[in-house]
Amino acid sequence: MSSHNAAPYYFVPGPSRWPMLGGLSLLITMIGASAWVNDASWGSTVNFIGIACTLTVLYFWFGDAIKESEGGMYSKRIDHSYRWSMGWFIFSEVMFFGAFFGALFYARTITLPWLGDLDHKFIWPDFVAQWGNSPAGTIEPYTSMGPFPIPTINTALLLTSGLTLTIAHHALVAGKRAKTIVWLAATVLLGAVFMGFQAYEYIHAYHELNLKLTSGIYGSTFFMLTGFHGFHVTMGAIMLGVVLVRLMKGHFTPEHHFAFEGAAWYWHFVDVVWLGLYVVVYWM
Amino acid sequence: ADSAAAATEYSKATGGTGGPVANQLNLQPPATKIATEIYDLHNLMMYICLAIFIAVFGVMFYSIFKHRKSLGHKPATFHESTAVEIAWTVVPFLIVIGMALPATRTVVAMKDTSNADITIKATGMQWKWGYDYLKGEGEGINFISNIATPRSQVGSPGVAPTEKRSDTYLIEVDNEVVVPVNRKIRIVTTANDVIHAWTIPAFGVKQDAIPGFVRDTWFKAEHTGVYRGNCVELCGKEHAFMPIVVRVVTADEYTAWVDKKKKELAALADDPNKTWTIDELKTKGEKVYNTNCVACHQATGKGVPGAFASLDGSAVVNGPKADQIHVLLNGQKSGKFPSEMPAWKQLSDTDIAAVITYTRNSWSNKAAENIVQPAEVLAARK
Amino acid sequence: MSTTVDHAHDHAHGHDHAHDHPHGLQRWLFATNHKDIGTLYLWFSFIMLLSGGVLALMIRTELFQPGLQFFQPEFFNQLTTMHGLVMVFGAIMPAFVGFANWMIPLQVGASDMAFARMNNFSFWLLPPAALLLAGSFFVPGGATAAGWTLYAPLSTQMGPGMDMGIFAMHIMGASSIMGSINIIVTILNMRAPGMTLMKMPMFCWTWLITAYLLIAVMPVLAGAITMTLTDRHFGTSFFNAAGGGDPVMYQHIFWFFGHPEVYIMILPAFGIVSQIIPAFARKPLFGYASMVYATASIAILSFIVWAHHMFTTGMPVTSQLFFMYATMLIAIPTGVKVFNWIATMWKGSMTFETPMLFSVGFLFVFTMGGFTGLILAVTPIDIQLQDTYYVVAHFHYVLVAGSLFALFAGFYYWGPKWTGFMYNETMGKIHFWASLITFNITFFPMHFLGLAGMPRRYADYPAQFTDFNSIASIGAFGFGLCQVFFLFFVVLPSIRGGKPAADKPWEGAEGLEWTVPSPAPFHTFEEPPIVK
Numbered sequence A: 001m002s003s004h005n006a007a008p009y010y011f012v013p014g015p016s017r018w019p020m021l022g023g024l025s026l027l028i029t030m031i032g033a034s035a036w037v038n039d040a041s042w043g044s045t046v047n048f049i050g051i052a053c054t055l056t057v058l059y060f061w062f063g064d065a066i067k068e069s070e071g072g073m074y075s076k077r078i079d080h081s082y083r084w085s086m087g088w089f090i091f092s093e094v095m096f097f098g099a100f101f102g103a104l105f106y107a108r109t110i111t112l113p114w115l116g117d118l119d120h121k122f123i124w125p126d127f128v129a130q131w132g133n134s135p136a137g138t139i140e141p142y143t144s145m146g147p148f149p150i151p152t153i154n155t156a157l158l159l160t161s162g163l164t165l166t167i168a169h170h171a172l173v174a175g176k177r178a179k180t181i182v183w184l185a186a187t188v189l190l191g192a193v194f195m196g197f198q199a200y201e202y203i204h205a206y207h208e209l210n211l212k213l214t215s216g217i218y219g220s221t222f223f224m225l226t227g228f229h230g231f232h233v234t235m236g237a238i239m240l241g242v243v244l245v246r247l248m249k250g251h252f253t254p255e256h257h258f259a260f261e262g263a264a265w266y267w268h269f270v271d272v273v274w275l276g277l278y279v280v281v282y283w284m
Numbered sequence B: 001a002d003s004a005a006a007a008t009e010y011s012k013a014t015g016g017t018g019g020p021v022a023n024q025l026n027l028q029p030p031a032t033k034i035a036t037e038i039y040d041l042h043n044l045m046m047y048i049c050l051a052i053f054i055a056v057f058g059v060m061f062y063s064i065f066k067h068r069k070s071l072g073h074k075p076a077t078f079h080e081s082t083a084v085e086i087a088w089t090v091v092p093f094l095i096v097i098g099m100a101l102p103a104t105r106t107v108v109a110m111k112d113t114s115n116a117d118i119t120i121k122a123t124g125m126q127w128k129w130g131y132d133y134l135k136g137e138g139e140g141i142n143f144i145s146n147i148a149t150p151r152s153q154v155g156s157p158g159v160a161p162t163e164k165r166s167d168t169y170l171i172e173v174d175n176e177v178v179v180p181v182n183r184k185i186r187i188v189t190t191a192n193d194v195i196h197a198w199t200i201p202a203f204g205v206k207q208d209a210i211p212g213f214v215r216d217t218w219f220k221a222e223h224t225g226v227y228r229g230n231c232v233e234l235c236g237k238e239h240a241f242m243p244i245v246v247r248v249v250t251a252d253e254y255t256a257w258v259d260k261k262k263k264e265l266a267a268l269a270d271d272p273n274k275t276w277t278i279d280e281l282k283t284k285g286e287k288v289y290n291t292n293c294v295a296c297h298q299a300t301g302k303g304v305p306g307a308f309a310s311l312d313g314s315a316v317v318n319g320p321k322a323d324q325i326h327v328l329l330n331g332q333k334s335g336k337f338p339s340e341m342p343a344w345k346q347l348s349d350t351d352i353a354a355v356i357t358y359t360r361n362s363w364s365n366k367a368a369e370n371i372v373q374p375a376e377v378l379a380a381r382k
Numbered sequence C: 001m002s003t004t005v006d007h008a009h010d011h012a013h014g015h016d017h018a019h020d021h022p023h024g025l026q027r028w029l030f031a032t033n034h035k036d037i038g039t040l041y042l043w044f045s046f047i048m049l050l051s052g053g054v055l056a057l058m059i060r061t062e063l064f065q066p067g068l069q070f071f072q073p074e075f076f077n078q079l080t081t082m083h084g085l086v087m088v089f090g091a092i093m094p095a096f097v098g099f100a101n102w103m104i105p106l107q108v109g110a111s112d113m114a115f116a117r118m119n120n121f122s123f124w125l126l127p128p129a130a131l132l133l134a135g136s137f138f139v140p141g142g143a144t145a146a147g148w149t150l151y152a153p154l155s156t157q158m159g160p161g162m163d164m165g166i167f168a169m170h171i172m173g174a175s176s177i178m179g180s181i182n183i184i185v186t187i188l189n190m191r192a193p194g195m196t197l198m199k200m201p202m203f204c205w206t207w208l209i210t211a212y213l214l215i216a217v218m219p220v221l222a223g224a225i226t227m228t229l230t231d232r233h234f235g236t237s238f239f240n241a242a243g244g245g246d247p248v249m250y251q252h253i254f255w256f257f258g259h260p261e262v263y264i265m266i267l268p269a270f271g272i273v274s275q276i277i278p279a280f281a282r283k284p285l286f287g288y289a290s291m292v293y294a295t296a297s298i299a300i301l302s303f304i305v306w307a308h309h310m311f312t313t314g315m316p317v318t319s320q321l322f323f324m325y326a327t328m329l330i331a332i333p334t335g336v337k338v339f340n341w342i343a344t345m346w347k348g349s350m351t352f353e354t355p356m357l358f359s360v361g362f363l364f365v366f367t368m369g370g371f372t373g374l375i376l377a378v379t380p381i382d383i384q385l386q387d388t389y390y391v392v393a394h395f396h397y398v399l400v401a402g403s404l405f406a407l408f409a410g411f412y413y414w415g416p417k418w419t420g421f422m423y424n425e426t427m428g429k430i431h432f433w434a435s436l437i438t439f440n441i442t443f444f445p446m447h448f449l450g451l452a453g454m455p456r457r458y459a460d461y462p463a464q465f466t467d468f469n470s471i472a473s474i475g476a477f478g479f480g481l482c483q484v485f486f487l488f489f490v491v492l493p494s495i496r497g498g499k500p501a502a503d504k505p506w507e508g509a510e511g512l513e514w515t516v517p518s519p520a521p522f523h524t525f526e527e528p529p530i531v532k
């Protein structure tokens, strides 16, 4: 096996079963999902099995990568590769959110006045072009979601978490492991509290505001945007959590800790998306 | 007399059908000013593109024939020239502008739907068109336009057609849109279910019909005659079977048509309180079934397994009639089939009563409640 | 000292020595070698080409005559839809990724792709997606029949096959994004010392830009079909006017993806041709820098033209004009490319082996497709021709004679490097001429059909359209046969044996890939070469 003190010029892993098994797991997941959304009784079970398999595969796969990293196989050049790749991955996520932000923009500034114009009186005689209305009156009345208090609290939480994360990073670069762990843990915790508030907000929306996923285009864009954001917060928190565990196990050095930085970039990205949401979903 | 000659000539140019001609190589002969502009624009584009094509590939083929190794041609080594690069960026840019300018005028003209003489709403439905004359002479006229080509000309997989195909195979309808010549007609499109598109190529008109939205377009036909088009947005299984036919007539003929149509409508607006006999309802119901239902539920009433419900032996058809009236008026999404049963409330009370009665007494069905009167449908609408 | 660590092996056998050459099934299932993965991609895409081709032949069979002879219209629509999806996502895109895998590391002097395991994952996502698509034919209601563009609200009417299609496209999207990240990182981070960006082979340049496009637009497609999914099953109203949504919004989101997508399928083709023409003209590529800028311009412009697919949806006149002008501008950078290729041939010393034939064929026939595209870009003309066979003719000219011909050209050019054997030149030439002729027999008449007004996605048509349809159908079978011929008389023989290929079988070829032996050994450039 390779020596542990000199990293190869560019480390290329040998054959690995994980990618192929990952593909298979996703196949199971998707078969299950297709069946589930069409109300087949076995759909959810198969879907969960698929997800469990996928997560297992990822666990072993990342395990291999971590072993290689800690085994000193990753040269500077690989570190660069990871940096580039994380950047581009985040760009792809930006575009994904872009689709939903675009839908919100289009529905509000193009569809809404259109449906309310004179010609459309043919079809929707009583429609008033006001955001959150349905032309057909097919949607049960609901109250839309304002910025106070939860979204504002959540904004504060996420901004603070960005701060704590930066403190943790500085501590890591300064070689202060204990301090890093504390601040990183605080970050994850803030993320968890954020998710708690978010869950509370959803319950509130459903039970008190009668605001649901089915509440027309307002409900659609509201829940899909905040929902996908919440999902990304969860992913980010899991990534930070893994980094936290690795820190406690003694992984990373002040010079070599891209896993930390990658997760941090992701976290900041999720943060920025939230600021966008906060403005266009809650305020406007 | 001039206009009559033009019309005859036009009709000849389209093989007498007003639709496409076999082995036609260019756009259909234009019948409006806009269509003429489009026709000319297309020819212009063709000439320019052809000229560029010949020039560019003339050079290439010259090079291919002269600069080959087998002729002992030695390769040059040049591989850059800023001047040339600029030239072949700027020249195409100018050409493109030359193309876009005349097009711009036409785009603006096509979009101007103001000051129409007559406004007609065309509603796309799976798989037929509904027309409402909204404004201008003929206001109030409305009808459904179905394909007139019988299935016996189409055939089906494994079953040869039993009837010879007509010249207007798939481009003929039972109720044509009739409009006067030389009047600006505004077409307002919308749809009931999915997106369809309304087109008459000879008019240079094509407009999507979008459910929940209205869009518009216009034409002013220059001579009388019949003009044919098809639904051009994929709208499900019968997409190829929902043609559009417009008959352009003189002002006098139009007035006469409007009178006739109005009288027909008055006669059709049957009294929902009239009581019908079961045989009357069955006969009428069969017609309604064959125009509206047969595409999905089939002539056998057995539907299509996995796609469309069977009416033969159906619990709804043989059960309480109130349920079946409800399904016809409101549609139904059972989740068992990919597409849903649409609502048919645009049909008259009598039509709905008749078709229900028909299905309850056809095939193997022997429903206990075997007759539905129009008044019951009217009551259920409320 | 080996630079590989073999975990799979560790787990499986507990051996601790690394094999350089994995064998048997595991070599392919667990591959982390860019050449093996490239081969997997190429085979996968070829199988999809045949499958999509069979669907096309079924379409052409039904359309040979008017009337309904073979298939019910609802099944016909499934054929059309799946043909489009399989060809675009299964055949053309993965084929270019296969080329990227094989050639980019060799061309930039890298030992492998940047992320070898993720590379394999990108590949192994494709067969599951293909299985989902194929399987969807067999669920109640059949495969999705909403057209490859999956327009709402027709797509909301479909059965479970639609959901399988959506999930398949999610998976393929993920595969494309990972593949693209891999390609970008390989190009940006793993070039051999001395290989500056502006010295890089054109194929790498076009792929760099393509990968950027992919990362930018695949997530948008994912967003669009996710909205379709939630509209179908979870009661959202994105595309439903009754809830304040808009079916046309789907089209905007889709085409924001869809238009860049068509350049995703042509830019790597430009790259391949840009390698081949200089090689056989024995003269350097003319205007290298302007080629790079032209490619980038096409990519940038591709983001602002999408609504040229939507001129008949009824948009404000200003939007129509904007999208018309922007679309027409793309002719300029594309023209620059065409002119540069011809200037490269000019005063060269040309020979016409099969790769060059396919490249010249590409140039000639693709340009015809480009011109019909330009004609479609003119809004009033497009309104006449939208959703007719003219559009079908246009995009087969650019996709079959464009992308597919370039792929064939690339196969003949680099195949010897892959297999170590020369293909049979006579067979190659037969493949080219027969393909070129039958291609035109198939698709040229479709222009006339479209001009005369024959709508696309029609299971049956007015009888006036019969003759051209019959010709097209005959041509299609001929073209299909050519590809079977390609498989049995070119590909398979050149894998099994033949004249051994020299390291550099083409006199005028340039680039690092020709400095390694043919067939390229399992590992190349483990220590990067120095480029002067």
Ligand code: HEA
Binding pocket: B052, B056, B091, B092, B093, B095, B096, C149, C262, C263, C265, C266, C308, C309, C327, C328, C330, C331, C332, C334, C335, C336, C338, C366, C367, C369, C370, C371, C372, C373, C374, C375, C376, C377, C378, C382, C385, C386, C387, C391, C394, C395, C398, C399, C402, C403
């Ligand atoms: C590889 C794929 C590919 C490529 C490269 C292109 C290239 C182009 N396409 Fe095409 N297109 C498709 C694939 C592609 N297209 C597909 C799949 C569809 C249908 C989708 C669907 O509905 O299912 C479609 C549909 C489509 C439409 C919509 C038609 C409709 O549905 O109504 C339009 C309209 O503008 C269009 C335009 C263009 C233009 C202007 C180009 C330009 O890029 C072409 C530029 C090239 C040239 C112009 C030739 C070379 C230039 C010169 C020699 C220079 C000199 C020339 C001049 C100055 C004029 N395309």
Ligand code: HEA
Binding pocket: C049, C050, C051, C052, C053, C054, C056, C057, C059, C060, C080, C081, C083, C084, C085, C087, C088, C092, C146, C147, C148, C149, C392, C396, C399, C400, C404, C442, C456, C457, C458, C476, C479, C480, C481, C483, C484
């Ligand atoms: C991306 C690339 C691509 C390619 C390569 C092709 C290739 C072909 N396509 Fe196309 N096509 C599309 C993309 C492509 N297509 C798209 C995007 C659409 C739009 C879909 C939509 O409307 O939604 C479309 C639509 C489309 C239509 C319109 C359908 C309609 O509107 O209803 C037609 C009709 O003729 C057609 C024909 C063909 C033919 C004859 C070929 C030929 O080139 C195929 C050649 C045949 C083969 C390569 C098969 C060879 C194999 C055998 C002969 C059998 C061997 C068997 C075994 C080995 C078991 N295609």
Ligand code: CUA
Binding pocket: B124, B125, B127, B195, B196, B197, B231, B232, B233, B234, B235, B236, B238, B239, B240, B242
């Ligand atoms: Cu209606 Cu197509």
Ligand SMILES: [Cu+2]
Binding pocket: C258, C259, C262, C305, C306, C308, C309
């Ligand atoms: Cu486009």
